Amino acid sequence: MKTFALLLAIEVFPVAADDQPLAVSPQRFLMGIYYPSIANLVTRADFQVAINVWLEEFSDPLQLSPSRAILFEDMDSLKQAFVAGELDFIMAPPLLLAKHIDRSLLADGFVGTASDGTEYGMVLITRRDAGVQTLAQMRGKVLMLPKNDILAATFLDMLSLKTYRQHFRQVFKEIHTKKRESAVVLALFFKQADVGLSNAEVFNLMIELNPQLQQSLAVLAKFPTKSPNYGYFHSDFPVHVRQAITEKVKELNQQPRPQQVLQALRMVSLVPNAVDNLTVFDSLLDEYRSLETGVKP
Missing domain, CATH: 3.40.190.10 (Periplasmic binding protein-like II)
Known part of the structure; x- marks a missing residue:
C-alpha cells in the first residue's frame, strides 16, 4: 500500500497538552x-x-x-x-x-x-494454469502492471534481460496496466492476464481474505523492500x-x-x-x- x-x-x-x-x-x-x-x-x-x-x-x-x-x-x-x-x-x-x-x-x-510482519516487496505472479512455471516461459503471454510503479517495471525488466536478453516489452504479447495492485491480482485470477506484478503486502492480504487466490496464483520471483x-x-x-x-x-x-x-x-x-x-x-x-x-x- x-x-x-x-x-x-x-x-x-502529535503531542500531549503537557508536552514541552x-x-x-x-x-x-x-x-x-x-x-x-x-x-x-x-x-x-x-x-x-x-x-x-x-x-x-x-x-x-x-x-x-x-x-x-x-x-x-x-x-x-x-x-x-x-x-x-x-x-x-x-x-x-x-x-x-x-x-x-x-x-x-x-x-x-x-x-x-x-x-x-513481513517486508512489503514486489512479487511477480502468474496463474497456475497459464503455462508459466519459470521465467523462461513468459514469452508471448499477457502482462498486467501496476501503474506508475518504477520498481515493478525495473525489476521485471531486469528479470527479462537476464532471461531473454530483451526488454520485457519485447517479450510479452500484450501489456496492460491497472491503477491498483489489487486490480492486477484480480485480473490474473479472472484470466485477463497471465503474468503480473503486485506489492507483496497487497498480494498476501488478498490471499488471506480469499484462499482461492492461493490455489490459482503462484509467485515466480520477489524483490523485498521495507x-x-x-x-x-x-x-x-x-x-x-x-x-x-x-x-x-x-x-x-x-x-x-x-x-x-x-x-x-x-x-x-x-x-x-x-x-x-x-x-x-x-x-x-x-x-x-x-x-x-x-x-x-
Missing part, C-alpha cells in the same frame, strides 16, 4: 512528496488538504514554522528543490531516491512496517530537531489514536529507516545497467 506518506504527515507531530516544545526555536519544516507514488491511494486535493491541516495543527507545539507538504508530479522537480535546500524532508519510492538523490544530502528517516516509499530528512536539517521528531515518532507506536490509524492501514508501526537501506537499490540499478549494456532498446 502506498500509505507511508499520508500516515507520516498525519501522525508525525521540542525545538529550541522556530524551525521551518517543508516536506517534498513524489505524488505519483501515492496517487492510487488518495486524490491530490484530499491529500493536500489533510496533510497541511494536520501539519499546521501539530507544528506549533514543536515550534515548526512554516510547515507544509509540497506535492511533486515528477522526480526532476523534486530533486531540484531538495538539492537547492528548499525542502527539509523527502518522500519517494526508494529506487528513485537511489537513482536521483546524492547520498550526502540524506539523513536517516522513517518507513511504515506491514501488519503481517516500504513502497522511503522518507528521509535533508542532511542540513538541524540534528536536534531531527532527534525531537524521532522521539515523537517512537511514541506513536504506543498511543491509541495512531495505533487505530496504523491498524486501518494494516501497518504495525513507523520505524527508523537508515540511509544505508538504499544500498540494495544501488545494487539493483547496477545490475540492471550491466544487463542493459549492448541490448537493443
Whole structure:
C-alpha cells in the first residue's frame, strides 16, 4: 500500500497538552512528496488538504514554522528543490531516491512496517494454469502492471534481460496496466492476464481474505523492500530537531489514536529507516545497467 506518506504527515507531530516544545526555536519544516507514488491511494486535493491541516495543527507545539507538504508530479522537480535546500524532508519510492538523490544530502528517516510482519516487496505472479512455471516461459503471454510503479517495471525488466536478453516489452504479447495492485491480482485470477506484478503486502492480504487466490496464483520471483516509499530528512536539517521528531515518532507506536490509524492501514508501526537501506537499490540499478549494456532498446 502506498500509505507511508499520508500516515507520516498525519501522525508525525502529535503531542500531549503537557508536552514541552521540542525545538529550541522556530524551525521551518517543508516536506517534498513524489505524488505519483501515492496517487492510487488518495486524490491530490484530499491529500493536500489533510496533510497541511494536520501539519499546521501539530507544528506549533514543536515550534515548526512554516510547515507544509509540497506535492511533486515528477522526480526532476523534486530533486531540484531538495538539492537547492528548499525542502527539509523527502518522500519517494526508494529506487528513485537511489537513482536521483546524492547520498550526502540524506539523513536517516522513517518507513511504515506491514501488519503481517513481513517486508512489503514486489512479487511477480502468474496463474497456475497459464503455462508459466519459470521465467523462461513468459514469452508471448499477457502482462498486467501496476501503474506508475518504477520498481515493478525495473525489476521485471531486469528479470527479462537476464532471461531473454530483451526488454520485457519485447517479450510479452500484450501489456496492460491497472491503477491498483489489487486490480492486477484480480485480473490474473479472472484470466485477463497471465503474468503480473503486485506489492507483496497487497498480494498476501488478498490471499488471506480469499484462499482461492492461493490455489490459482503462484509467485515466480520477489524483490523485498521495507516500504513502497522511503522518507528521509535533508542532511542540513538541524540534528536536534531531527532527534525531537524521532522521539515523537517512537511514541506513536504506543498511543491509541495512531495505533487505530496504523491498524486501518494494516501497518504495525513507523520505524527508523537508515540511509544505508538504499544500498540494495544501488545494487539493483547496477545490475540492471550491466544487463542493459549492448541490448537493443
